[in-house]
Amino acid sequence: MTSPVTPPPSGPPPSSQPTLVRIALRAGIGLALFALITISSVAVTRALTAERIAANQQASAYQAVADVAPLNHDGNLLKHTVTLPAAPSLGQLKPFTAWQAVSDDKVIGLVVPVATNQGYSGRIEMLVGITYDATLSGVRVTQHRETPGLGDAIDVKKSHWIKQFRDHSAESVQLGDGGIDALTGATITSRAIVNAVHASLLWYQNHPTQQP
Template sequence: MAAIAQSMRRSAIGLGLFAVITGGTIAVTQVATEERIKQQAARAEAKALFEIIPESRHTNDLLRDTVQLPASERLALPDPLTVWVARQDDRPIGMIMPIVASAGYSGNIYLLVGVDMQGTILGVRVTSHRETPGLGDRIETKKSDWIKSFDGRSLGEPPHREWAVKKNGGQFDQFTGATITPRAVVKAVQKALIYFRENRRVIRERLNEAPSQRNEALKPEAIAGESSNTEHS
């Protein structure tokens, strides 16, 4: 009996050690995987920033030059809203703000919207979404040029009522089999322009202040962490 009990204890200890080692390996792998995902997201979002406002159009460090703006329920982001500022010879020429289209077919759609000092769109890019592959994912530039249809638009162009997909009487194309996704993006971009108009004075004052002095360039995922507690892929 004593031998059996001793054998059982050894088996239990062995199983315990195996569980500890296995659990530790899984935890380390998970942390490493999450870090790689964050790095990939940061590179993708930084690429999107320079697609919206190319380096040839500004003379400052776009990733380092950031400003905090008033919170806005319109953008589905809490206080503070941190934006990237583009400058030419220290003069602000535009900004890029992170926004959320909360009415996507499969959840939140995370966007970057570039706006010049007159409220005209410089560009829009999607940074994260869970929309249906082959349908809603046409909001990505690698799938179609649809997202570029916002370039040069403003609150007056098109008129307010035409800020919608064509199915709803607007000027923006919808996708075959996926109307909800483009509709959500159109409304979110329009809300970003309304935010700019409503806060124009404050925005101009903040953007004309001295550039933020950070020791390191502020990466897109850092701003996402500051402005939203919602985890997204």
């Protein structure tokens, strides 16, 4: 008599089931750890970068204001801010922030943000530095869309044209005639800036509270 044949067990051997669960569990934990490390490193990088971006923005804001401010200020331009009422002639339709140049606790000048829409390609933004005697300590364009190779020479990185405004007064800020030389092929751009700077000096003269 033959003994009954035991049918082979179906499915994976009983011992391999816990192994599969273990593998899946290990893969899951690995994946979760990977995600955690990735998220943390992105967060850390972002925090470090944000700090550096803010510091760079602060530094370049300071540089732009310092470039046009009267020379002998106390080095704390960004601390001496004043909020001034709207001044449409400066292109400021709402109250705006300006920077006072201070020396020995006396205000020796003011840096004002000025905008004009008279550019060849629209809006031009600039910083205008004015000394207490209503002469210009400097002008720099901070934003514009003028044509590369023509109007973009207003940017101090492209040419020295904007530097000629220094020491001019309301009487002498005019195109030509011993005043400001226009950029060749960019008279519209040049005139837009001359007009805006001239308007800034007139505004300053009419706002004695901004003077020491």
